[in-house]
Amino acid sequence: MATLKTVLHTKTDKKGKKEFRLALRLTVNRKRSYYHLGQKLKPEFWDESGEKVKTSHPKYKRLNRLIRKKYDEIEDIIFDLEASKQNYTAKGVIDSIRKDTRKLSFFELANEHIGDLINANKHNRAISDRSKINTIKEFVKNRNLTFEEIDEQLLKKLKIYLRSNAGISERSAMNVLVLIRLLFNIAISKKIVDRKFYPFGKDKIKIKYPQTIKIGLDENEIRKIEELDLEEGTPTWHTRNIFLFSFYLAGIRISDVLRMEWSDINGDRLYYKMSKNDKADSLKLPDQVIKILDYYKIDKRLKSDYIFPDLKNLPNKDSKTIYTRIKSSIKRHNTNLKMIAGLAKIDKKITNHISRHSFGNIAGDKVSPQMLQKLYRHTHLSTTIGYQGNFIHKNADEALDAIINFSK
Template identity: 80%
Template sequence: MCYPDCLSLQKTPWDMATLKTVLHPKINKKGTKDYRLAIRLTVNRKRSYYHLGQKVEPKFWDAPGEKVKSSHSRHKQLNRLIRKKYDEIEDVIFELEASKHDYTAKQVIDSIRKNTKKLSFFELADEHIEDLTKAKNHNRAISDKSKINRLKEFAKNRNLTFEEIDEDLLKKMKIYLRNTVGLSERSVMNVFVMIRLLYNSAISKKIVDQKFYPFGRDKIKIKYPQTIKIGLNESEIRNIENLDLKQGSAIWHTRNVFLFSFYLAGIRISDVLRMRWSYIVGDRLYYKMSKNDKADSLRLPTAVNDILAYYIEDKRTSSDYIFPELKTIPVQDSKAIYTRIKTSIKRLNDNLAKIANQAEINKKITNHIARHSFGNIAGDKVSPQMLQKLYRHTHLSTTIGYQGNFIHKNADEALDAIINFSK
């Protein structure tokens, strides 16, 4: 498969571009290795891989010949695929060298990916996850990978093309996810949103034609079911505030975190745990919301300052975390931070269940309920525009839709006016 005389324009041995077809190992979820068929390009001793979207067991691989052995049932098809893609990569290199352009291995492989019209769904999905990981967006990467794996499970790891992901397949997949896996309607819609995102990306990259798009009018519609958002009322918040908890205990700390979020318009728990002392300037809090990178500033209420007073003794530097959960993790280790936040939220939610019991609250309380509680108590007391700022929503329509869950006064009065005709 290798052509040693094909790249003769390099001036020194270490500048040579070399192509080699290999089995590229990758650790799967079970902790074992999958061997993926790939073409490896090395330029200036830096490598880049073009994966062919096929797995081959080592026993079927002829490493010296760089081809699939004839004992494999699909050896002709796979070797034809190798030759075709090998030639495409080689042609790109010839053109670059003929025009005396400098190039890297990654640039060549990226150009092949952009020009590939038959990139599989899972190949593009792998690129998507890899891009998120490189950007250290571990939260999104893990979430999206989980959704992609749902389709892999349904397809039994078959390497689907985008054309194969049609309305019929998605309808069957929905039945499988609801009835066999037991996912909620909302979770199924989240999987569909992930598929739609990759499908739109494939269309923009000319991987698949628009006519195969399975979503939209008269096709697969993505519609989230309405959910009932229940927040705490003023009396219930006071019950939590007035609990006699031992200072320094885990449940005492949990209450502080919950109320810190509530007092600041329901800041998301992941952002609360990321709070640093440097975010506080004078009597104001300045921070960026991790979900949409939206910056905001809020004046610190007295109740928040009272909470901060308990934690300032453990302040080591101005950039130190306010709450203890992340103090032992290096700032640059984003993956470890994500993992710690995830485990901390579970522990805090467990403690909130104990708080609800002690406060005699017959509602399920989680950290996110702090946000719902703020919305419930705010009701229609504040203009939607101001609530939009407090919630850090990008669009006013989001605020109006969200707050609609908690405004019942007008509907209640209208109902009373109708049914009380006999009084």
């Protein structure tokens, strides 16, 4: 026999603070499963005997309507199962409601999206997208939006809010809109919302990233870093190795560098998959890279060992643990790179990602865009051309000189 009840489900966060969440609790054969309605409520606003939100709450009508809607949906499923004499469990019924994507709200689908990222071990993206979703929640004051409500007018107001109240950059604001567009496309594909409500595209909301200036190191500055007299085994020495390893291999992202294992090296080649887009590639190991690897071989025990020590001695290879360690390592290396810039007397901000910009800056127009596309592991050639445009100045410089040097 099934028992369905609306309750305030208590959850304690990491700081020990209690949260009370509106939920439907289904009990079947003494086993319970909860369907959370995506709403938090203070106990003083909850009528436990009536299983409803008290009229003293400013949004009691909307919340009680939400409760009734989901309550009826779960009851309908139970009635259908019992009428057809099918066995069922509380979890099975609740799971079927969660999968009933036709009725998902924007934030419910967003939660599913973040859950999918976590299950796919894409913790960096999950954390980033969760932060964007929280910003949107702040803007709508935790209102449980339907996709139909996300129209051009709301998005225009959101853009203003992001730049003024939230105080984020134009580029970050565009990233929030990109996430909304992604979720909208998922909702359309799952028939949660009709395409006619799509607020993006021609004569609607356009997503255009502002141009940014990418500045890399030049050959002389790279040489200064190479020639620094750093004591072997020190943190700054290790950071320099990581930075140069990335630079020598066409600016491999540091998160990929730290994840590399000895098994990724076969003979004189590196075989690896880029975590950002899962694109596999193979690169010949330059002599400079082989020299760096020789320093770390002394600690090699197994082919599955990490090349660099940043991820060693982890209790397991859990993706979330690895992500947390990588994040702290990147912060530490960026701090060390500031010291290295000072020692090398380089008047530019140096971070781990600058190794990629430096490769592009030194490559300039020496190599064809098609070859650079392969070296950068870009999926589209247009991405490479746009990226490299930040570093090719020769023709423009010559044209400028030709115009203003008329008096010579």
